Amino acid sequence: MASAGIYFAAEFIAAAAWKDPAYSYTHHFISNLGVHGPTTAFGQFMYSPLAWVMNTGFVLFGLTALTGVVLLRGLPARRRRLYVLLAAVLAAGGVTLGFFPGSGEPADGGTDFHALGALAAFLSGNVLSILLGGAHRTLGFSRRLGTGLKIAGVYGLLSIPVYLTVASSEAGTLIGLVERGIVDPFLIGFLVLGNALRRT
Template sequence: MSENVLQNAAHHQPRSSSAPGNRRAGTVLMASAAIYFSAEFIAAAAWTDPPYSYTHHFISNLGVHGPTTAFGQFMYSPLAWVMNTGFVLFGLTALAGVVLLRGLPGKRRRLHLLLAVLLAAGGVTLGFFPGSGETPADGVDYHALGAFAAFLGGNVLSILLGGAHRALGFSRRLGIGLKVAGVYGLLSIPAYLAVTASEKGILIGLVERGIVDPFLIGFLVLGAALRRT
């Protein structure tokens, strides 16, 4: 982070309130991504017969205990509860991190909060409605709704956070990185839908992670930068 950016942030934001608040926000944003990646790793490591594949299997399979078969994939996640708990905690923690951010103007802050709520709602919905392929009684696929809420909320939020680098006091380079991560994630959504519609499922897990992992990594890097602000 350049010295000029820090000086500008100091002129526009009260150091006694904004900087400590954003350091806390940075810690919480890092925690949200860490919760997700930890839950994913633990649940995937417990899936050994046959081994879980990060490139072949859907992410949501980790939240389905099974054993069952859906969408052409065998699902058996012994620690499904870990992944589902991770979905819920990750979403709520990301929301808390955005709530703690200081320095955003009123309208921009409300927009950031709206997207964070969308992301959190998606995470909670994923946790409570595993993607087992079973049709709900009311015919609504809540798991799919939760997934796309998280996809859109997380990636658009990443883009907006990148555009707020001056207000939040981190480098323009990181701001560009956050925007690239969000755009890449959004462009991966149609690729994911195309692979899913093909019913061949070639590298579907890898494509789906192209939607989620970039903005999560962005949260980690942004959180570290805010902690240094």
């Protein structure tokens, strides 16, 4: 619950600080919120007055998600390492996003660490959601919620090729909405799952 709460709070606060022009959840990349700028990259103007809030949110979100998975009781013994590994990849992705803002200018002139961090978070977060959904019996929450987590993860994974297609085209007016289709479903799933586990 905390990991998703941290992410959404950081995103909201950083987006609210954009004034001229206002930040658009449907048009702008999520990563724009972590770029202080002002600069222009990928055809978008980036100027986030509270970039440090978003970048701190990326880091804390990843580390908190890892902590949450490590502390889970009831994970299938044979698969526990896989769950923790996926959470560690998610944490590494979040930390990388925070330390390497997505301005489109790789620090070493070659490797785009921000893109690697985003891909790691995209894949691991959604796969983790699917696996957590499949462990509903051992974790002690409803099958209905388990199905919801699986659907969220599958939807997020299917949104990745759509996002890459839109990002590589010139029709990027809804790129922010498509990108959030990758991230928001599994984060909302984390919120609901955390609440269910808290009650049990």
